[in-house]
Amino acid sequence: MTLADPTVTRVDVVGLPTRYPRRVGRNARLGSHGTGGESRVAVIGTDTRHQGWGLAEGPGGDVADVVGRPLSDLIDPATGVRHERHLWLDIALHDLLAVVHDQPVHALLGGRGNRSVEVYDGAIYLDDLDPDDAPRGPAAVLENCRSDAAAGYGGFKLKIGRGHRWMDRAAGDARDVEITRRVREAWPDARILVDANDGYDLEGFCRYLDAVADVGLYWVEEPFPDDAGDLAALRRHRDAVSPATRIAEGETSPDVEALLPVAHRHDIDVLLMDVVSFGLTRWRRLVPRLAGAGVEASPHAWGRPLKTLYAAQMAAGLGGIPIVEGVPGRTDRVDASGYAFVDGHLTVPDRPGFGLPVPRP
Known part of the structure; x- marks a missing residue:
């Protein structure tokens, strides 16, 4: 990276309540989808006080394998997350990288579509x-x-x-x-x-x-x-x-x-x-x-x-x-x-x- 390459100092995983405007029913295979449930998100902090966050689905990963690493070890601006084991932080790392570069994610991705x-x-x-x-x-x-x-x-x-x-x-x-x-x-x-x-x-x-x-x-x-x-x-x-x-x-x-x-x-x-x-x-x-x-x-x-x-x-x-x-x-x-x-x-x-x-x- 040519601008800044902060080091990750913490990763916090928290739950945020999600609310639909009504109870959502069944589909062809599954019963009621309920009223929203909880969204699991990861918040990444750095030594430069930049923060990025986003949904983290699936089994998660090892926070200790992320903390202490420079951001450039984790995500490439041109291609995305470098290693399979860090893909559970895919959204949060893209958010953080774009924040560090002071640009929206859509610009980071190339700006090829309509806003x-x-x-x-x-x-x-x-x-x-x-x-x-x-x-x-x-x-x-x-x-x-x-x-x-x-x-x-x-x-x-x-x-x-x-x-x-x-x-x-x-x-x-x-x-x-x-x-x-x-x-x-x-x-x-x-x-x-x-x-x-x-x-x-x-x-x-x-x-x-x-x-x-x-x-x-x-x-x-x-x-x-x-x-x-x-x-x-x-x-x-x-x-x-x-x-x-x-x-x-x-x-x-x-x-x-x-x-x-x-x-x-x-x-x-x-x-x-x-x-x-x-x-x-x-x-x-x-x-x-x-x-x-x-x-x-x-x-x-x-x-x-x-x-x-x-x-x-x-x-x-x-x-x-x-x-x-x-x-x-x-x-x-x-x-x-x-x-x-x-x-x-x-x-x-x-x-x-x-x-x-x-x-x-």
């Missing part, structure tokens, strides 16, 4: 099925869309796959179609995405796509467990009935090297590994490979509102990311006022790091 990033609503779950003793029906899903539209969202990702676990297969598939069509009728100009969480098989999902072909879906996500042959067959069917709809894959247990040849054959249009657990460092290496193949990226962000902010910085920095996942809600003790969310677009700040002051005690 105003389209964001869709990722919180439209299977709330029609709750509660068990008196299910509210499709009106509950429409009400959630209305609430989130009032909060500024212009597009909705609908969870589907009710027939995988929660309803009779035929009845669940019919409900998926009904709700998809009713959302389109209520919001004729909205982007509509659907996410099956692997809750269909190829034949069943092709039937669903036939039934909503005129809806104009922006993308279909994780329709069934990854299989190169099935994805090729889905792409052929998609081309016939809804050619503008993208196929998005890569969230669930992604084998990225196995998915890349499938994407290069244009059987996957969008890869969406998680912005934190996959991480900025890996995304920095991957996005140029995708651009050469005409494949888009859109990092998974569900669960933590902070992830949406990171994904937007990544989109503004790396380019090739036309839309990111929005997680309605807030994280206690975090001042995100530098981010402006208007008409379905999130504008990232020109403040150092991620533009988020270190959480107050």
Whole structure:
């Protein structure tokens, strides 16, 4: 580094409460997602009094292996975190490095995208099925869309796959179609995405796509467990009935090297590994490979509102990311006022790091 190379003096891992605006229900595979839970974050301090922080997911690492090291041992401005064992601090190290260099993360990443990033609503779950003793029906899903539209969202990702676990297969598939069509009728100009969480098989999902072909879906996500042959067959069917709809894959247990040849054959249009657990460092290496193949990226962000902010910085920095996942809600003790969310677009700040002051005690 040519500017400053501070030494890490401490790493503190703390929990911050996360709050959704409502209880979020089930998806095709899992039960209720609750009201938010706790976000685990790492705060890194240095001998120059610079600080960086960010979400830390997974098992964590050895703090003693980080404290006492110069920042240049841990992260390279051009490529990201140097060693696999330090990737649990990927977000915090990028924040710290950008703070030290007095630049926003999106500039550190190259500034190849637009600072105003389209964001869709990722919180439209299977709330029609709750509660068990008196299910509210499709009106509950429409009400959630209305609430989130009032909060500024212009597009909705609908969870589907009710027939995988929660309803009779035929009845669940019919409900998926009904709700998809009713959302389109209520919001004729909205982007509509659907996410099956692997809750269909190829034949069943092709039937669903036939039934909503005129809806104009922006993308279909994780329709069934990854299989190169099935994805090729889905792409052929998609081309016939809804050619503008993208196929998005890569969230669930992604084998990225196995998915890349499938994407290069244009059987996957969008890869969406998680912005934190996959991480900025890996995304920095991957996005140029995708651009050469005409494949888009859109990092998974569900669960933590902070992830949406990171994904937007990544989109503004790396380019090739036309839309990111929005997680309605807030994280206690975090001042995100530098981010402006208007008409379905999130504008990232020109403040150092991620533009988020270190959480107050």
